[in-house]
């Protein structure tokens with residue numbers, strides 16, 4: 126028998142997470158999603174209605190429900206002050222619209238699939254008020270005992286007055302309340318199913334357990350640049366919305382579908398030269414051949430003429446080849462020309478020369494361009510040659526960004542002692558605009574908890590991706606990390622690279638909207654380098670295309686100091702040396718705050734992870750700032 130229709134499943138996420146350093150347990154990343162999402166997923170098939178009991182981060186929990194396609198409401202305890210699970214039960218019993226309430230903690234991603242049905246059977250059989258899960262466990266001396274899991278319980282709504290009364294007396298303990306009602310225990314074999322997570326160390330251990338590989342973003346503190354790029358690339362998927370834009374507007378946009386050629390280009394066999402079209406078979410191998418000019422074919426007119434054997438047509442470049450003719454003699458190669466004949470010396474031309482075939486550029490029904498391509502000027506021309514007035518492209522990305530730091534002033538504000546003008550918002554504006562994103566500049570935000578949270582939430586609800594700068598290193602006054610953690614699944618990385626060690630990446634959610642998050646370091650050069658090598662590839666994947674850099678190799682003009690074990694991005698100037706070879710030198714001081722090193726550069730020298738010092742004259746890899754097209 127199924128009891129599903131009688132049950133509301135409530136996830137208990139209302140605790141303070143004291144043992145976890147006060148982080149919100151249910152929001153902790155675990156195998157690619159917040160912990161609570163796993164519980165939601167396991168409970169959903171077992172109950173008629175779902176709910177989440179949470180006393181903070183309600184919006185984040187609401188968005189977990191939305192992401193799981195569930196209409197689970199988020200209920201806050203009626204009792205204020207984090208009064209423990211009984212306060213959650215009270216709230217759940219008051220609000221639920223079914224006869225029974227099934228509860229599970231937000232940190233139990235492995236709860237049994239038959240939790241509800243088995244507790245329900247016992248509840249009916251024993252006519253109890255509450256059924257609770259127990260497992261057999263071993264105590265320190267190895268003796269078996271029944272271990273009660275008090276928050277994995279099914280209770281009747283009718284038990285509410287007794288709970289209210291117990292709470293009135295000041296009671297807060299689960300087992301204390303159990304004394305006042307009729308409880309039945311249900312033995313589950315799978316002890317592991319009730320494993321829950323009380324500390325961050327537990328969480329780490331859980332990640333290592335069997336089942337699918339972990340994919341949260343926060344597992345590993347120290348990453349190589351390549352690993353970080355891979356995590357970003359694997360996590361992000363392209364936006365799906367497609368729009369049709371007029372041909373010219375498609376420049377620099379990402380093609381959303383393959384473009385299948387509706388016609389042959391060219392539409393007919395035609396001449397590549399101004400000259401004389403004839404049959405190659407009419408040429409004599411060892412004597413001059415004279416052909417009578419039977420007709421003249423101009424470009425842009427259907428030919429329709431028939432040229433008899435042994436005769437030819439005067440033809441212009443692009444002129445349609447008359448049927449049966451296969452070769453064009455450029456007029457400047459003729460041995461002799463009269464108004465009605467042309468003479469060709471032996472060996473002047475091969476059969477088939479200067480004839481363009483129908484469809485040789487673009488064949489009807491074949492892909493002319495592939496989806497994911499960024500439309501170049503050449504592509505515009507190609508699409509025009511197909512007669513396409515409109516082009517399907519992916520929608521533009523919306524990217525919101527803001528800077529963080531009390532020391533930052535915006536242009537137009539007075540620069541008090543100790544303050545600096547915010548430059549990152551301008552480099553970001555430039556880089557994002559060039560990438561074709563719609564940008565939302567949210568200004569500079571003080572190192573203030575409420576202001577930062579507000580900014581992140583607003584950014585999250587209005588953009589596909591959010592980029593922040595500053596505050597992701599170990600700085601004490603930087604709250605942004607903890608807020609990011611609360612809003613989603615974010616990893617804080619110490620990258621083995623220079624410049625730009627600290628970086629955050631992940632997903633945040635607010636009011637049911639999700640957004641990708643890139644937290645860049647504050648130092649201006651570090652922020653730019655991190656953008657080019659991590660954010661840009663991520664955004665390009667989101668745009669539906671793949672990132673490429675215009676890379677060349679060049680000789681280093683100087684010795685470069687480099688430690689193995691990190692990737693370095695040095696700013697350089699590439700030029701052609703007097704010996705004709707490409708050479709690169711470094712632009713002055715490479716400090717991560719020295720934006721001039723970037724402004725003067727026309728390229729970046731990328732020294733890979735394992736690389737040690739580079740001697741003058743050695744070849745290095747160079748990423749050009751400007752491409753060709």
Ligand code: AMP
Nearest residue numbers: 528547548549595596597600646647648
């Ligand atoms: P943080 O990553 O917040 O510790 O900042 C590192 C350094 O970068 C500090 O010297 C900041 O003053 C500087 N910085 C942070 N944000 C910006 C910005 N938007 N523009 C210019 N410099 C910044």
Ligand code: MG
Nearest residue numbers: 529530595596
């Ligand atoms: Mg700062």
